[in-house]
Each structure stands twice: as structure tokens, then as C-alpha cells.
């Protein structure tokens with residue numbers, strides 16, 4: 001549906017789940033893709049793909065990874081900030097360390113990555129897509145840190161879109177509902193039996209099922225593409241109707 005032939009795309013947080021599906025979708029559409037992710041043990045390269053290990057919440061390591069990207073490519077068309085971690089805990093259970101970790105990965109990494117990428121994107125007229133969540137718009141018990149981080153990503157996206165509009169750089173975010181990924185499955189570990197709880201969650205989605213990572217990848221490809229050329233600062237819900245009830 002989209003052609004990204006000749007385009008250079010960086011996926012920050014692309015080793016698993018939604019990120020991995022997004023890597024595949026961009027590659028299928030012809031893009032050359034670089035992936036930064038803490039899950040990689042070492043750098044690995046194949047035709048049109050470079051996987052690079054980096055903790056995106058660590059500014060020095062992220063900066064070194066971007067230095068490598070600038071040397072290799074010298075340009076960038078699309079940045080997808082997708083890394084995220086879960087934190088299922090009541091306020092009393094949430095330690096200061098856990099709070100800082102969630103904010104570091106889910107929010108600070110987006111700030112750091114956008115800052116590194118902006119000069120390249122201004123030069124190419126490129127675009128940014130951040131992965132927020134439907135939980136940016138509604139509360140969720142035992143998710144204070146996670147929901148706060150994702151709501152912040154949505155408003156960060158809007159404000160940055162205003163800053164970069166004059167340069168033709170569009171900034172948007174996608175807000176998934178429950179998507180069947182390792183992160184989602186981890187959220188239910190040690191809780192009332194995984195299947196029962198996931199069934200409960202499915203019941204909160206009017207479409208009556210979990211989303212597939214490829215369905216979020218499709219939104220990301222759309223938002224980054226010329227088909228969305230008049231779309232900036234938007235938070236696209238792809239949540240099976242979770243937030244419309």
C-alpha cells in the first residue's frame with residue numbers, strides 16, 4: 001500500500017512486538033531500515049537492515065548510536081520512537097527506581113531521540129511517529145507510571161509538531177489498544193491466570209479481540225507517509241474501540 005523505496009527509516013525499539021512488525025512493514029515497502037534496541041546482543045547487518053544494540057534511555061549511548069547512523073547514512077527520512085516498558089503496580093508498590101525507569105524508557109528516550117534526529121529530519125523534510133497508548137487518554141488502576149508516561153508522549157508530540165511545522169517536519173503518535181505482544185503477555189504474569197485476565201481485557205475492546213502488531217505497523221506507515229501529508233500533532237487511536245465507550 002505504501003512505497004518507501006529509497007527512504008531511510010530508524011525504528012527505536014524494534015526488536016519485538018509492534019516494533020518488529022513495523023520493521024517488517026517498512027522493509028516490505030522498500031525502505032532501508034536501522035533498528036536501535038536494548039535486546040540486541042551485538043550489531044547485525046543484512047541487505048537493507050542494520051540492527052544496533054543500545055539502551056535508548058542512556059543519552060551517551062544513544063548519542064553514539066546516532067553518530068554511527070550519521071556516518072553511515074548522513075540522512076534520515078522517518079524516525080519511529082517505539083520503545084516501551086510496562087509497569088503494573090499500584091502507587092504504593094511503585095518504587096522511585098521503577099518510576100524513573102518507566103519515564104526513562106517511555107518518555108525520556110523519545111525526547112533524546114527526537115533531539116538527535118531533528119537536524120537530519122529538518123534537512124530531509126522527514127517525519128516522526130511516536131508510540132503512545134490508548135492509556136494516554138483514560139486512567140487504568142495499577143498503571144499510574146505507565147499512563148503518565150504515555151499521556152506525556154502525546155502532548156510532547158503535539159508541542160514538537162508545533163515547533164517543527166514551519167520546517168515541514170510532521171510529528172504524530174499512534175495510540176494502540178491491547179496488542180498481542182510480549183509486553184502485553186508480561187503484564188499478566190503472576191496475576192490471576194493469564195488467559196482469564198486477557199479474556200477480561202478482550203471484553204473491554206468493542207472489536208472483541210486483541211490487536212495484531214501488524215495493525216499498528218500499518219498506522220505508523222500511514223502517518224509517516226505522504227498520504228498523511230496534512231496530518232501533524234495527531235494522536236491516532238488504534239484501540240479496537242477501547243476509548244469510545
Ligand SMILES: NC(=O)c1ccc[n+]([C@@H]2O[C@H](COP(=O)([O-])OP(=O)(O)OC[C@H]3O[C@@H](n4cnc5c(N)ncnc54)[C@H](O)[C@@H]3O)[C@@H](O)[C@H]2O)c1
Pocket residue numbers: 012013014015016017018019036037038039054055056057082083084085105131132133134175176177178179180181182183184
Ligand atoms: N502491546 C500493547 O498492548 C501496547 C498497547 C499500547 C502501547 N504499547 C506501546 O507499544 C510500544 C511497543 O510495545 P510492544 O507491546 O511491542 O512491546 P515489546 O516488549 O514487544 O517491545 C518493546 C521493545 O522496546 C525495547 N526496549 C525496551 N526498553 C528499551 C531501552 N531502554 N532501550 C532500547 N530498547 C528498549 C524492547 O527490547 C522491545 O524490543 C511500547 O511503547 C508500548 O508501551 C503497547
